[in-house]
Amino acid sequence: MDDVDPTPTRVYPCPTVSEIEGAMKKVLEGSHGVAEAVRLAKVKVISAYPITPQTHIVERLSDFCADGSLPARFLRVESEHSALAALIGAASAGVRTFTATSSQGLALMHELLHWASGARLPIVMAEVNRALAPGWNIWTDQTDSLAQRDTGWMQLYCETGQEVLDTTLQAFWLAEAVNLPVMVILDAFFLSHTYEPVDIPAQEDADRFLPAYQPRFMLDTANPCAFGQLAPPNIYMEMRYSIQQAMDMVLNRFGEMEEQFVDVFGRCYGAVEPVQCEDAEIILVTSGTITSTCRQLLQELRAKGERAGLLKVKLFRPFPTEAIRQSLGKAQKVAVVDRNCSFGAGGIFAQEIRAALCNLSDGPQVYSYVAGLGGRDVTTDLLDEIYRQTKKQDCCPVESIWMGLREVSYAT
Amino acid sequence: MRLDVPDRDYMYSGHVGCPGCGAAIAMKFVLRALGDKTMMVLPACCWSIIAGPYPQSTLQIPVIHSAFETGGAVASGVRAALDAKGDKETCVVTWAGDGGTFDIGFQALSGAVERNEDFIYVCYDNEAYMNTGIQRSSSTPYGAWTTTTPGQDWKKMRKKNIVEVLVAHRIPYAATASIAYPEDLTRKVAKARSIKGSRFLHIFASCPTGWRIPSETAVKIARMAVQTNIFPLYEVENGSKYTINFMPKGYLVKEYFRLQGRFKHLTERDLDQIQAMVEEDWQLLLRKAGVRLQG
Numbered sequence: 001m002d003d004v005d006p007t008p009t010r011v012y013p014c015p016t017v018s019e020i021e022g023a024m025k026k027v028l029e030g031s032h033g034v035a036e037a038v039r040l041a042k043v044k045v046i047s048a049y050p051i052t053p054q055t056h057i058v059e060r061l062s063d064f065c066a067d068g069s070l071p072a073r074f075l076r077v078e079s080e081h082s083a084l085a086a087l088i089g090a091a092s093a094g095v096r097t098f099t100a101t102s103s104q105g106l107a108l109m110h111e112l113l114h115w116a117s118g119a120r121l122p123i124v125m126a127e128v129n130r131a132l133a134p135g136w137n138i139w140t141d142q143t144d145s146l147a148q149r150d151t152g153w154m155q156l157y158c159e160t161g162q163e164v165l166d167t168t169l170q171a172f173w174l175a176e177a178v179n180l181p182v183m184v185i186l187d188a189f190f191l192s193h194t195y196e197p198v199d200i201p202a203q204e205d206a207d208r209f210l211p212a213y214q215p216r217f218m219l220d221t222a223n224p225c226a227f228g229q230l231a232p233p234n235i236y237m238e239m240r241y242s243i244q245q246a247m248d249m250v251l252n253r254f255g256e257m258e259e260q261f262v263d264v265f266g267r268c269y270g271a272v273e274p275v276q277c278e279d280a281e282i283i284l285v286t287s288g289t290i291t292s293t294c295r296q297l298l299q300e301l302r303a304k305g306e307r308a309g310l311l312k313v314k315l316f317r318p319f320p321t322e323a324i325r326q327s328l329g330k331a332q333k334v335a336v337v338d339r340n341c342s343f344g345a346g347g348i349f350a351q352e353i354r355a356a357l358c359n360l361s362d363g364p365q366v367y368s369y370v371a372g373l374g375g376r377d378v379t380t381d382l383l384d385e386i387y388r389q390t391k392k393q394d395c396c397p398v399e400s401i402w403m404g405l406r407e408v409s410y411a412t
Numbered sequence: 413m414r415l416d417v418p419d420r421d422y423m424y425s426g427h428v429g430c431p432g433c434g435a436a437i438a439m440k441f442v443l444r445a446l447g448d449k450t451m452m453v454l455p456a457c458c459w460s461i462i463a464g465p466y467p468q469s470t471l472q473i474p475v476i477h478s479a480f481e482t483g484g485a486v487a488s489g490v491r492a493a494l495d496a497k498g499d500k501e502t503c504v505v506t507w508a509g510d511g512g513t514f515d516i517g518f519q520a521l522s523g524a525v526e527r528n529e530d531f532i533y534v535c536y537d538n539e540a541y542m543n544t545g546i547q548r549s550s551s552t553p554y555g556a557w558t559t560t561t562p563g564q565d566w567k568k569m570r571k572k573n574i575v576e577v578l579v580a581h582r583i584p585y586a587a588t589a590s591i592a593y594p595e596d597l598t599r600k601v602a603k604a605r606s607i608k609g610s611r612f613l614h615i616f617a618s619c620p621t622g623w624r625i626p627s628e629t630a631v632k633i634a635r636m637a638v639q640t641n642i643f644p645l646y647e648v649e650n651g652s653k654y655t656i657n658f659m660p661k662g663y664l665v666k667e668y669f670r671l672q673g674r675f676k677h678l679t680e681r682d683l684d685q686i687q688a689m690v691e692e693d694w695q696l697l698l699r700k701a702g703v704r705l706q707g
Contacts, residue, residue, distance in 0.1 A: 044496040045489060073492040078523030082485035085478065085520065089453065089489025092476050095496050097489075115479055219451050219474040219490065221502055226469035228477035235466055 028198040030164045030191035031056035034100065034126045034184070036198075037168030039070045040206035041124075044095035047075040047086040049105060052138045053188045054128045057100040080105035084112040084123075091121040092227055094218030096172065099123070102188070103130035103144045110148065113181075117152025117243060119228055122175030122182075122213075125153075126168065129288065129339075130188045131374040139375020140188035142288065142340035146316075146348045152243050154182040154250060155316040157287040161196035163269055167314075169201070170257055172210055177253045178246040179216060188375065190289040201265060209264045247318040254315060271315035274327040276302065280309025282390055283328055283364075285336040285353060287313045290371075290378050294337070297380045301387065308387060313349060321356040328357060331364040335390040337383065338400065339372040346370065346400030365396035371403040417598040418444040427470040429462040432627025434617030434634060436462060437591040438536045439471075439507070442615070445601035448473060450503045451494075453487045455517055456480035457509030458543040459536075481516040483508040484524030487531045495530075503605055504531040510551035511541045514572050525581045525610035532604050532611045535574065538619035546622040553642070555686055557674045558622075566677060570689065575614050575648070582651030584609040588643065590616040592635035596645055596657055603647075616643045624673020636668040641694040646701065654701035665690050 028036070034057045038046070046065070048058045064070035073090075077083050080101050087097040101109065106127055116123050131141035145155060154174060158164045164186050171182040186192055201209075219227070231239060251271070258268040275298060277283055286294045291312040301308040311327050311334075313320075328334050334357075338347025345351060350368030357363040367390045372378035382404055389401070422443035429436040435458050443450070452475045454460060460477055464470050478486040483506040491504045508517055513535035521533060540558050541547040548558040550572040561567045578586045585607050589597040597615065604611040618634045620627040637643040638658055642665060645657040666683040669675040678686075 045492045047489065047492075073496055075488055075492055076527070077485060077488070078519060078526070081481065082488075082520045082523055085482035085485035086489035086492070088478065088482070089476065089486035089491075090493040090496075091489075093451075093490045093493030093497075095493040111479055112482070219476060221449050221451065221474060224448075224472055224474045226463060226466075226471065226475040226477065229463060229469060229475070230461060230465040232465050 025197040025199055027195050028161060028200070029056055029193055029195055030161045030186050031193065032060050033161050033165035033198050034168050034186070035060035035064065036200050037165045038098050039064050040201060040203060041096060041098075041169060041172045041210055042212070043070070043072050043098045045073050045075065045087065045090035045097045046099065047077055047083045047090070047097070048099050048101070049077055049080045049083045051080070051102045051105040053130060053192045054100045054102040054105070054126070056192065057126055057128075080108045081112060084109045084116065087123050088112060088116055088119060088121060091116075091123050092119065092219050094215040096213040097123050098125070100126040100128070102128040103132055106144050106148060107132065110151070113148055113151035113153055115228075116181045118239070120179040120243075120246075122172070122179055124168065124171045124175055125181065125183050127183045127185045128188050128192045129185055137374045138188065140190055140288075140339065141373050141375065142185075142338070142348075145183060145185050146340045146342070148183075149317055149348070152180060152247075153317060154180060154247075155185060156182065157185045157314055157316060158191060159289060159291045159312065161191065161194065161198045164191055165198055165200070166261070166265070166267070166269070169206060169210060170261060173257050173260075174250060174253065176213060177257070178249050180243070180246050180250070185288070187289045205264050209261060250318050251320060251322075269314055271320040272323045272327060273312040273314065275310040275312070277309035277311060277327045277331070279307055280331055281307040282333045282335060282387060283309040283311055283331045284383065284387065285311045285313060285328070285334060285349060287316070287349060288339065290337055290339060290383075293378060293380055294383055297383045297387070300380070300384075306387075316349075316352075319352055319356065324353060324356045325360060328353070328364060329360055333367060333390050333396075334364045335367045335369060335386050337378070337386060338368065338370050339378065341370050341373065341400070350400065367393070367396055368400040369403050370400045376404065415594055417441060417594050420444060422446075422448060422472040424470050424472065427462050428464055429458070430621045430627070432620040432630040433458075433462070434591050434619060434630050435459060435509075435536045435538060437631070438615045438617045441591070441594045441597050442534060442601050443471070443473065445598040446503060446505065446605060449501050450505055451490055452476070453478055453483060453490060453504065453506040455483040455486070455506070455508050455512045456543075457507075457512050458538070459507060459509070461543060480512055482520055483512055483517045483533065484520035484522070484529070487533070488524050488527070488529045491529055491531050506531060506533045508533070508535055509543070510535060510537045510539060511549045514550045514574050522581065525578060525583050525612065528583065528609045530608055530610070532613065534613045534615060536615045536617040538617050538622060539571070540619075540622050542619050542622045554689065555669070555675055555678050555682060557677060575612070578612045579648045579651050581610070583612060585611040585647070585649055586614075587612070587647035588614045588616070588645055590634050590638050590643060590645060591618065592631050592638060593645060593658070600647060622674070625671060629671065633668070633671060636663065636671070639663045640665045640668045641690050642668060644694065644697055646697065654697070656697065656701050656703065
């Protein structure tokens with residue numbers, strides 16, 4: 001009866017160090033990994049506006065366009081708002097498109113994020129997580145992308161340089177499968193500016209995974225249609241329901257996409273990745289590069305006999321509720337680490353995970369921790385403190401617990 | 413009298429414009445001159461409504477409706493995609509009102525023409541935010557009543573000279589046109605279509621609803637705007653070569669103002685002051701066009 005099974009049927013491990021060393025690798029910045037994937041995807045129109053720390057992505061793409069290795073039109077527009085507007089035009093005319101931005105730039109795009117999904121355009125964006133001003137802060141923080149969670153874009157959070165490259169390629173597959181836009185999200189500096197050994201796929205392999213784009217609709221003088229016109233109450237709601245249906249479909253198509261990716265490249269990541277969750281009493285939930293730090297802590301905790309686990313959340317929109325229930329449902333306590341905050345409500349991943357678990361009859365307590373805002377380090381010590389606090393407490397507070405706050409004296 | 417303009421229409425009969433809508437007349441003539449190898453970008457404006465609700469459209473060309481401030485940017489993207497597909501034949505046209513051009517869409521327009529994107533930007537100017545109910549824009553003329561400049565707070569700033577701003581970008585072609593002069597208008601559209609790069613057309617399109625005029629006077633009022641020098645017809649090539657297309661016969665601006673409810677509060681003194689402003693602007697244009705000053 002239930003033909004929609006959102007849980008991954010196959011579980012693949014992350015590539016190990018020896019696997020990485022065995023393949024043809026180049027040492028690349030995360031930003032350059034994004035650019036390589038865009039080149040491999042044979043994008044036709046790129047439009048972007050510079051903002052730190054996104055700039056290395058668009059600089060490398062400019063090089064590719066200049067030296068002919070990527071035969072695309074690159075529109076150097078006068079704002080992020082126009083960057084996305086231009087792609088809405090280009091994608092409506094039926095070509096594969098890409099942009100990249102960060103923080104203030106993403107906030108400026110907000111109106112058109114809704115437009116891109118409402119128009120059902122498979123635009124792909126690299127979003128480098130950076131804190132929002134004031135005060136000016138260029139370091140990593142997820143509040144910029146999470147503040148856009150209701151705009152109808154898929155959101156994929158990355159942990160490593162390889163994952164950034166792979167996810168960018170996968171994003172085009174997903175976007176075009178359901179006609180919705182995708183954000184590939186990477187931490188400022190920890191991913192965007194950090195060099196790691198990365199396997200750059202061969203073009204023929206990329207083509208096998210991602211065939212040429214076949215638009216379902218486009219502006220065409222031989223078949224003149226009006227796109228995005230007046231939609232009164234008698235039709236608007238159905239248009240919005242179709243977006244929700246497309247998002248629901250992603251949970252299925254994600255597994256299909258990963259199977260195809262594995263067939264070509266032999267690796268994948270999962271919408272979520274549970275690590276030693278089966279027998280865990282306390283599970284830490286992370287996203288982005290904090291996950292790598294947490295993997296280290298997990299080894300240490302397990303070595304001490306602690307029944308700890310880790311759940312990495314990669315896919316945030318659509319939210320993989322079933323997979324999260326399966327991974328966390330049997331634990332006693334869950335500690336969610338949020339490098340973001342919805343002021344007045346707290347950590348955003350924690351809210352979503354509480355919502356996913358709230359109807360389980362015997363679900364775990366969900367502790368919410370806010371840490372590492374504006375690029376402050378989240379160390380194994382800090383994560384260990386989160387683990388120990390979670391273990392010690394009997395009563396789970398409703399509000400988020402802010403970790404590592406300093407004593408600050410304000411001018412009066 | 414038979415007009416010497418193309419006679420194939422690219423609008424179906426029926427649209428949702430007000431009676432006497434100058435913007436609908438402007439669209440009719442512009443499409444006749446452009447032909448069917450045209451794609452239109454339609455940022456928020458009266459025409460977002462006039463074109464009709466889903467699933468109907470009064471336009472016989474592909475149209476992409478877009479956000480208010482994106483006329484220049486969306487057109488850039490459509491053009492880039494057509495270029496990538498090797499389509500050199502299709503003409504990309506942005507069709508925006510004065511609010512979407514002079515105000516909220518100005519940044520994207522300036523960016524697009526600075527890049528000399530290959531498209532035609534048409535601003536049909538009804539001198540206020542008419543679709544939202546007659547609020548002032550930077551195109552609203554000195555002296556006008558609007559719902560946000562009511563009573564004694566009538567607008568006391570001059571209308572922004574958008575053509576001169578575009579000319580300062582040194583674009584290949586910029587021109588004014590009027591619904592009252594369809595032969596001049598369609599000639600300019602055809603000329604714009606034959607040129608590569610950024611082209612700008614500023615079309616005066618009267619609004620009976622917002623200007624408080626009888627619908628049957630829409631064209632007459634537009635003609636008087638030209639004849640009084642309030643809206644001179646001229647074109648500028650490559651940011652420097654000015655051509656004035658119509659030499660007026662010296663009608664006074666008060667004859668134009670007295671026919672419109674939006675100006676009925678103005679005193680003789682106000683009208684004299686406006687006459688002086690119009691005269692000053694006209695002399696400036698004559699100088700740019702290299703026409704010798706009289707007197």
